[in-house]
Amino acid sequence: MISVFANSIVVPLILVGILFFIVGTVGLLRFPDIYCRIHATTKCDTLGAGAILLAMAIYEHDFFISLKLILIAMLIFFYSPTIGHIISRTAMRTGMKPWKKEENIVYVDEQNSQYKESDS
Amino acid sequence: MLRKIIILILFLWLLWFILMASFNPVSLLVGLFVVLLVIYFSVYFFKDHDKDESVILADLNFNKLKKFFKYGFLSLIEIVSANIDVAERVLDPRLPIKPSIVKIKVPFKNNSFLFTLFVNTITLTPGTLTLDYEGEYIYVHFLAEEHIESLSQRQLDKKIMEIFDIHPD
Numbered sequence: 001m002i003s004v005f006a007n008s009i010v011v012p013l014i015l016v017g018i019l020f021f022i023v024g025t026v027g028l029l030r031f032p033d034i035y036c037r038i039h040a041t042t043k044c045d046t047l048g049a050g051a052i053l054l055a056m057a058i059y060e061h062d063f064f065i066s067l068k069l070i071l072i073a074m075l076i077f078f079y080s081p082t083i084g085h086i087i088s089r090t091a092m093r094t095g096m097k098p099w100k101k102e103e104n105i106v107y108v109d110e111q112n113s114q115y116k117e118s119d120s
Numbered sequence: 121m122l123r124k125i126i127i128l129i130l131f132l133w134l135l136w137f138i139l140m141a142s143f144n145p146v147s148l149l150v151g152l153f154v155v156l157l158v159i160y161f162s163v164y165f166f167k168d169h170d171k172d173e174s175v176i177l178a179d180l181n182f183n184k185l186k187k188f189f190k191y192g193f194l195s196l197i198e199i200v201s202a203n204i205d206v207a208e209r210v211l212d213p214r215l216p217i218k219p220s221i222v223k224i225k226v227p228f229k230n231n232s233f234l235f236t237l238f239v240n241t242i243t244l245t246p247g248t249l250t251l252d253y254e255g256e257y258i259y260v261h262f263l264a265e266e267h268i269e270s271l272s273q274r275q276l277d278k279k280i281m282e283i284f285d286i287h288p289d
Contacts, residue, residue, distance in 0.1 A: 020203055027210035035261045036219055039249055040206055046244070047203045064141035071138070077195070081243035081250075088251045088261065098219055098261070 010055045017052035020044045033099035034091050042084035049076050125163065129155055190283045191237070198245045198274075205246040209263065220262050221251065227277050229256045234280060241276055 027040025053073040057066035136151035137143070209216055228234040239250045239258060247267030251259040262268050 020207065023203075023207040023210050027206060030210060030215060031217070033219075035249060035251070036217060036263060039247065039261075039263050040210060042243065042249070043199065043202045043206050047199055050199075064138060067138050071135075077199075078240075081240045084243055085239070085250050088249055092251045092259070098221060100219070 006058055010059045013051045013055035013058075017048045017050075017055065020048035020051070024048060034096055035088055035098055038084045038088050042080050046076060046080040049073070125159060129159060132158060187283050191280070194279060194283070195241055195244055198241065202244060202246040206263075216264065218264050220265065220268070222260050222262060222268060223257050224260050226253075226256050226258055227281070234284060238277060238280055241280070242271070245271060245274060245276065 021044065024041050024044030027044065028037050031037045031040055050073045053069050053076075057069040057073075060066045060069065132155045133151055136155060140147050140151065226235060226238060228238055239253070242248050242258075242260060243250050247263035248271055249261040249263075251261050253259070260271075262271075
């Protein structure tokens with residue numbers, strides 16, 4: 001009875017964690033530049049890893065091991081924004097240009113070539 | 121100063137027991153040695169903070185622990201809403217993002233602990249990422265334009281001031 005109750009919390013938590021890890025990886029591939037990619041990875045990995053570690057802590061019977069897992073989850077909550085900040089600061093100081101939406105609109109018009117002339 | 125260090129030694133020693141999960145005398149002595157080594161290397165950082173009234177983990181009491189739990193609850197709400205926001209944007213086929221960088225003034229100029237806490241909380245709120253700092257200004261990268269308004273609506277600086285009971289200078 002207790003294991004049924006525990007599993008009904010553990011399984012949804014692991015599913016939520018897997019979902020956010022997948023979203024973070026898709027965001028890493030889809031977003032255009034390093035700053036937007038850091039947005040996707042820092043946030044989604046924080047919650048994904050936190051949810052999975054919490055589920056493991058509930059599933060584990062040994063008290064000390066679950067305490068360790070909760071400590072690891074707290075560590076991730078502290079270091080994930082810090083490391084995202086360090087990577088983005090290094091990118092900014094080495095002169096990485098942020099992506100702008102307006103520059104990336106491509107006017108493909110075969111009949112009227114006036115767009116291409118005004119663009120250059 | 122000495123009281124802070126003694127409390128920190130006891131706290132780190134307790135952490136060692138949690139991580140080792142064994143109580144034989146050898147592990148006890150090795151733990152004390154490691155804790156003293158860590159204190160020896162980190163006591164340099166406490167000297168600057170001794171002047172101002174910053175909140176350090178070393179002088180723990182019940183009131184401060186309550187504040188930390190309040191702050192943890194605040195940041196947990198921010199993390200969950202940020203994740204849902206980013207997930208919506210990533211999974212949307214149109215990719216509705218319009219990045220921009222904004223310079224923001226931080227109210228906690230004299231308190232480096234609260235400055236760090238505020239900047240870390242900004243990174244965890246929806247669509248914001250702290251890039252760099254310059255004196256009392258920080259550069260924040262926004263994922264879309266509506267995040268600029270939502271960050272000022274959240275009033276994170278006022279919430280942190282309320283939690284840690286500090287008045288603006």
